[in-house]
Amino acid sequence: MLKAIVYVTLRESVLDPQGSAVKGALHSLGFDEVQEARIGKYMELSLGTSDREQAKERVTEMCEKLLANTVIEDYRYEIVEV
Amino acid sequence: MRAAVIVFPGSNADVDMFNAVEDIMEAPVDYVWHSETDLSAYDVILLPGGFSYGDYLRCGAVARFSPVMEQVVKAAEAGKLVMGVCNGFQILLEAGLLPGAMLRNTSLKYRCKISPLRVVNADTPFTRDYAADEIIDIPIAHGEGNYYCDETTLATLQANNQIVFRYEGENPNGSVDNIAGICNERGNVLGMMPHPERAVHTWMTSADGKRVFTSILKTWREQNSATAHA
Numbered sequence: 242m243l244k245a246i247v248y249v250t251l252r253e254s255v256l257d258p259q260g261s262a263v264k265g266a267l268h269s270l271g272f273d274e275v276q277e278a279r280i281g282k283y284m285e286l287s288l289g290t291s292d293r294e295q296a297k298e299r300v301t302e303m304c305e306k307l308l309a310n311t312v313i314e315d316y317r318y319e320i321v322e323v
Numbered sequence: 324m325r326a327a328v329i330v331f332p333g334s335n336a337d338v339d340m341f342n343a344v345e346d347i348m349e350a351p352v353d354y355v356w357h358s359e360t361d362l363s364a365y366d367v368i369l370l371p372g373g374f375s376y377g378d379y380l381r382c383g384a385v386a387r388f389s390p391v392m393e394q395v396v397k398a399a400e401a402g403k404l405v406m407g408v409c410n411g412f413q414i415l416l417e418a419g420l421l422p423g424a425m426l427r428n429t430s431l432k433y434r435c436k437i438s439p440l441r442v443v444n445a446d447t448p449f450t451r452d453y454a455a456d457e458i459i460d461i462p463i464a465h466g467e468g469n470y471y472c473d474e475t476t477l478a479t480l481q482a483n484n485q486i487v488f489r490y491e492g493e494n495p496n497g498s499v500d501n502i503a504g505i506c507n508e509r510g511n512v513l514g515m516m517p518h519p520e521r522a523v524h525t526w527m528t529s530a531d532g533k534r535v536f537t538s539i540l541k542t543w544r545e546q547n548s549a550t551a552h553a
Contacts, residue, residue, distance in 0.1 A: 251426075254473070255426065255471060256426075256429070256497075258426070258427050258428070258429045258430075258431050258469075258497070259427060259431065262431055282380075307380070307384060307385075307388070308380070310381055310384065310417065310424050312422075312423060312424040312471070312472070312473075313424040313426060313471055
């Protein structure tokens with residue numbers, strides 16, 4: 242069986258207000274080395290298939306259709322054995 | 324004229340929208356559940372505010388796949404008037420009926436207050452009873468109203484006069500070009516974050532939203548009599 246691990250983050254060109262707030266908080270705690278913080282989403286999808294190629298194709302479609310809004314977000318994923 | 328107020332699980336401004344139509348347009352109006360697959364009886368389709376599907380994943384992302392949305396797209400393509408307010412605007416963006424997307428307010432705060440707006444385009448079916456550049460007071464209530472689009476899209480919106488409302492004075496959410504509301508190129512689909520349906524009587528603090536509804540009615544009457552005489 243396969244599992245897809247999907248990461249969705251705001252595109253580089255889009256200002257991330259949550260990331261900016263977290264960066265500010267880290268700075269105020271003394272973690273001055275933090276140059277940028279980006280907040281995103283992490284999703285785990287258990288797939289009822291063992292066909293890797295098919296899984297990739299389907300997960301790409303899921304990301305494009307629903308999981309990410311490509312106007313503002315980028316996505317990437319890993320397919321892992323479980 | 325018959326209006327539909329689409330109700331999704333989690334809509335909460337549907338009653339306000341329904342009452343505004345009844346009070347101002349004095350037209351028949353129905354609540355239409357998101358599972359409905361026929362909107363042929365309706366001339367005007369209204370998507371109210373709220374938190375459809377709990378705003379899970381992204382605001383409007385799940386609602387846009389409701390069965391009724393296919394019909395909303397068809398109605399928009401047929402030239403019927405479609406207006407989405409707040410969460411309704413977010414759903415129209417996710418559905419691709421309007422360009423762009425919503426981000427969290429730059430303040431990260433949920434803003435709930437009266438917001439002055441400038442009527443940028445008073446030549447749409449939704450704003451014809453306003454004067455161009457008129458400043459009106461309309462309430463806002465949102466945490467994700469930070470409208471975003473890329474520069475090319477923004478240039479297109481500006482060139483086609485698709486920016487219908489801009490925030491005047493303080494921009495409450497950080498939206499691109501102070502955008503509060505936009506329409507599609509054809510002008511029959513409007514999305515706006517502020518709530519005109521919550522400003523239709525003086526006891527509501529402002530009655531400035533009333534003319535959105537009178538504009539819609541006037542447009543419909545005109546289109547209808549044109550058809551009758553054709």
